[in-house]
Amino acid sequence: MTHPRRLAAVLATALLALVGLLVAPAQASSADTSAGIAAAPNFKAPYPCGQRWTYSHHSAEVRRALDFVRADGGATAGTPVLASAPGTAYRHNQPGGAGYYISIDHGGGWKTYYFHLAGFSVPNGAQVSQGQQIGTTGSTGNSTGAHIHYEQLYNGVGQNIRINGSGLAYPGSYYQYYLTSDNGCGGAGQPFTTWGSGVRVRADAYLSSPVVTSLSGPTQVRVLCQKQGDTVHAEGYTNNWWSKLRDQNGFITNIYIDHPASKLPGVPVC
Numbered sequence: 623m624t625h626p627r628r629l630a631a632v633l634a635t636a637l638l639a640l641v642g643l644l645v646a647p648a649q650a651s652s653a654d655t656s657a658g659i660a661a662a663p664n665f666k667a668p669y670p671c672g673q674r675w676t677y678s679h680h681s682a683e684v685r686r687a688l689d690f691v692r693a694d695g696g697a698t699a700g701t702p703v704l705a706s707a708p709g710t711a712y713r714h715n716q717p718g719g720a721g722y723y724i725s726i727d728h729g730g731g732w733k734t735y736y737f738h739l740a741g742f743s744v745p746n747g748a749q750v751s752q753g754q755q756i757g758t759t760g761s762t763g764n765s766t767g768a769h770i771h772y773e774q775l776y777n778g779v780g781q782n783i784r785i786n787g788s789g790l791a792y793p794g795s796y797y798q799y800y801l802t803s804d805n806g807c808g809g810a811g812q813p814f815t816t817w818g819s820g821v822r823v824r825a826d827a828y829l830s831s832p833v834v835t836s837l838s839g840p841t842q843v844r845v846l847c848q849k850q851g852d853t854v855h856a857e858g859y860t861n862n863w864w865s866k867l868r869d870q871n872g873f874i875t876n877i878y879i880d881h882p883a884s885k886l887p888g889v890p891v892c
Contacts, residue, residue, distance in 0.1 A: 662781075670704060672873075673701070675770075676691060689771050694851070700758050722760070723738065737770075743757050809846065814880050823870045824874075851873070
């Protein structure tokens with residue numbers, strides 16, 4: 623006859639072994655999910671460098687989509703739509719829903735969707751690079767106004783959208799959150815020399831934008847593009863044009879560059 627204490631010990635050991643078997647698969651599943659998320663491309667905003675857009679999420683959406691509209695004074699309709707990451711682009715048409723749209727297969731189970739396009743800029747099955755134009759913003763399909771409906775999917779499941787590795791909010795309406803694009807900002811940029819000291823470089827072309835850094839004195843900079851923003855009055859000049867600086871990753875009023883009262887010559891508009 624087995625002693626009661628020994629029987630209890632045997633049962634306890636068996637129970638621990640059973641718990642271990644049950645827990646192990648769950649731990650493996652969690653590790654697999656983390657590995658998949660870690661393998662995500664470094665997605666960038668789906669619109670051109672320097673542009674500032676606001677975004678919202680509609681609760682009726684099937685997946686974790688965000689809708690983007692311009693908030694920098696430019697027109698939403700007709701603005702280029704850019705690939706968030708490199709991959710293979712496929713053209714689609716769903717008149718009663720997504721309208722003209724593109725899906726990009728980035729490999730490793732990752733895809734992005736771009737709905738309601740006015741038109742396509744690449745052929746079906748094209749290999750595209752990050753920042754390449756794939757279409758133009760429109761309002762085709764089931765849409766009440768021009769916008770970019772944007773999704774990130776992993777193995778067919780919609781994910782919380784991340785841009786440059788940071789998760790975005792999911793507001794219920796526009797003009798609560800904003801995102802300035804650095805997609806397609808590559809390239810050498812044009813060289814200029816700033817003047818003045820303590821010149822503030824801001825995250826966007828607005829006086830309310832956070833200060834990224836300050837230029838202590840005349841500085842050699844590379845300007846990627848320029849756009850209109852808040853009007854600045856300084857040093858006897860007035861200007862509403864701002865330049866995107868490559869190395870400082872921010873905007874500076876054109877007052878402190880070469881032509882303080884105008885656009886910079888030969889520099890593209892963001």
